[in-house]
Amino acid sequence: MKHLNNILIIGIILIVVIVAVLVLERLKTERTETALSHGGTPYNLVTTFKGDAGTSRAFTWYTKDPAAAGWLEVVKGDEAAFEGASVIKVQAADATFKTDKGKRGIHKAEVSGLEAGTVYTYRAGSGKEGEWTAAASFTTMESDMDQVTFINVTDSQGEKAADFAVWGQTLNRAVETFPAAQFIVHNGDFAEKAEDSTGWNRFFSNVTSLVARIPLMPVTGNHDEVEEQAAGFTSHFNVPDNGAKGSIAGTTYSFDYGPVHITVLNTESNLSKQAEWLKKDLAGTDQAWKIVAMHRPVYGGNRYKKVEDWAHIFDKYEVDLVLQGHNHEYSRSHPLLNGKIVTGSKKPAGTARGTVYVVTNASGNKFNAKKEDQFYHAVHFQNNKAMFAGVSVRGKMLTYEAYDVDGKRLDLFTLTH
Ligand SMILES: [Fe+2]
Incomplete structure (x- = not known):
């Protein structure tokens, strides 16, 4: 009997603790909402x-x-x-x-x-x-600007306040490391659920003063566009309206800064029409450096077969670097051309140099088990730490550096023209 009573008391205590935790979490969310917004205050x-x-x-x-x-x-x-x-x-x-x-x-x-x-x-x-x-x-950008530095992050993808706190630390560390960065490219999966407005509020409230001054250029991830719906994502960004016909407005576009042309693709829908637009976009630029940003990787920890055709277009138009996300691990390819590694002997100036594909782990708190190494991997690891990269172009050299949230540099490579 006494034994039964003890079980009952423990059970009641457990239920009270669970209810208290749930109520506190709810109050915390409401407080965040109230603090963030009232009336017409942005x-x-x-x-x-x-x-x-x-x-x-x-x-x-x-x-x-x-x-x-x-x-x-x-x-x-x-x-x-x-x-x-x-x-x-x-x-x-x-x-x-x-x-x-x-x-x-x-x-x-x-x-x-x-x-x-x-x-x-x-x-x-x-x-x-x-x-x-x-x-x-x-x-504003200087006229005849011939150099650029920007930050690349991906998959902040949080749910809880603690997840987005990590995202905030990552971007703060990135700006500390690259104080001259003129913009940020985020490779998609901003929040775990695109319809979770608390997630979006936390995404922005952790980086308020940074993204009020440094442009944040977004890429659509599979958590941002679900079943061809992306309004929760596109409602947050005012981007160039020069994208592909048939794509959701705000999910494909391109822009220039200094010597680089950056093309943002949407791996979630309208893939074949987007390929036509991609060809025109790359053919139509005479910028010295061509960079593509897309969420699911052509060459990452794994390969997204539906976008493999795009790689031939990157080859043809000599895209230098492809920024990717999705895999929540670190991956950097050798320079690739026609699906093969471009070896050192084929690299003198004037010949095809190949394209390097990177995935800069995740910038939040969610990491995947490291996928199997592939022939194209030059660097491939899972450190279970939020990461960011800085990309700098000075004349004929592009430098890419990847760091973890603690400021430790974990990868560095250069591309030359
Ligand atoms: Fe993701």
Whole structure:
């Protein structure tokens, strides 16, 4: 009898503890929501390139009030003085979006006609007193810019607050390591569930001051587009509208910065029409360096067979580097051409150099078991640590460096033209 009583008491204590944990978790989520957003005050603010990086800048933000207006105020210089005739005022394109927590306002704005190589300071808001973001500054690209440094991350893919805290540490460390980075390429799978607005809020709230000034260029992952629905993802970013016909707007596009042309592909849908667009896009650029960013890898820890045709196009147009994600492990290929390794003797200037394919592990807290080594792997490991890479192009040399979240460099290679 006494034994039974003890079991009953332990059972009741267990149930009370479980309920308390669930209630606390729920309260924490609600507090995050309230702190993030009220009325017309912007949250989830992020800057991107849409037009020319030298003369324009694009922005996206959410408001809790779906009827709130969206305004952008921009001034030249690094002082937050938003008064007088010199303030550039831009009205955002306002829309609404139904999230799992209710209807929200989405606001996309682009300021153009800026001077190249110049510092600007801006704020976003509803136009009402007390409903503005903190001021942030950005620098437009210099004219005739012949170099670039950018950060590559992938698969932040969190669910819980702790997962996104790791993502925040990763991007902060990346910017500390590459303070001159002019933009960030995120290779997809932002959150575990695209419809989980708390996940998106945590994604942005861990990097607020970074992505308010450094453009974050997004790639669509299989967790961002599910069954050809990607609105939860595309609602967050204002990107170039030069993408493939038949692809969801905002999931394919290309842009230039300094000497590089970056083509962003969507591995989740519209693959064959996208190949046609890819050919035109690569044929139409005379930038010295060509880089592709896509989520599922052609050559990563494993291979996504449906996009293998794209590799022939990368070969034909001499794409230098392909940034990939999806595998949540580190993988870097030898230079490849026609599915074969380009050996050193075939590398003198003027002949085909091949394309290098990388997967920079994950930038959040989710890691996969290391896949089997393949013939194309030059470097392949699983360190179970969030990672990031910095890519720098100076004249005829591209340098890629991969680090873990603690700042330890784990890979380095160069490509030369
Ligand atoms: Fe992923």
